[in-house]
Amino acid sequence: MAAKMSRAEWRRRRRRKVIILRIIVFSxxxxxxxxxxxxxxxxxxxxxxHEKLGTLSSAGDVEVLNRMLEKSEYSRNGVRISERGIKGIVIHAVDNPGISAMEQRNYYNSLGTTRSNHLSSHFVVDLDGKIVQCIPVNEQALANGARNGDTLAIDFCYPDETGEPGMFTRSSLVKLTAVLVKRLGLTADGILRHSDITSVDGIDCPKFFQNEDEWRKFKEDVMAQVALLKK
Ligand SMILES: [Zn+2]
Incomplete structure (x- = not known):
């Protein structure tokens, strides 16, 4: 009788072991x-x-229109950059007064066919404050020379030869730069002018922000916006 009991017990224990083993294997x-x-x-x-991940839908209350360039070594070469590796945001002015953001974007896109230049930027801020994105932020643009690999590029439009951005353009430029500063974990030191990063003499891009007071004010406005975004 005692032997029978212990056999039943042994079976029970074996069953338990098998169940535990099954749970372990299954896990x-x-x-x-x-x-x-x-x-x-x-x-x-x-x-x-990756393109979707590198695409902005808005900058604050401003919509970002996604009008990505077609791939081309002349404008959008498709070289990936890691967002963690981005050290700065470089501000440029477009070459021609009065030109719109879409005209600038279409010019970049046409370089794939005309092959007349290697040039592009991630974003173009329009005369009316609209923002057009041309290249995902996890891909290189061709605007910052030796710094293409670790910086982003923003162009802004302006109405006349003074190069001064209009009220709406400036406001969107501040918001866009702030969103990127926050997203990339940068500081005020990461906000740069084209003229700050080029080794080519005589480049005064963006012309209006060569005025140090205006540039300082712009950076202050961006960092104030960053503080608002963090709230
Ligand atoms: Zn420039």
């Missing part, structure tokens, strides 16, 4: 499966969603 498989799924999703995001 390991579940973990491996989760790892594989996570890895595949990450790869998918990196390779197929």
């Amino acid at each position: 390991i498989f579940a973990l491996i499966l989760a790892g594989i799924v996570f890895g595949l999703v990450s790869l998918f995001r990196t390779f197929f969603m």
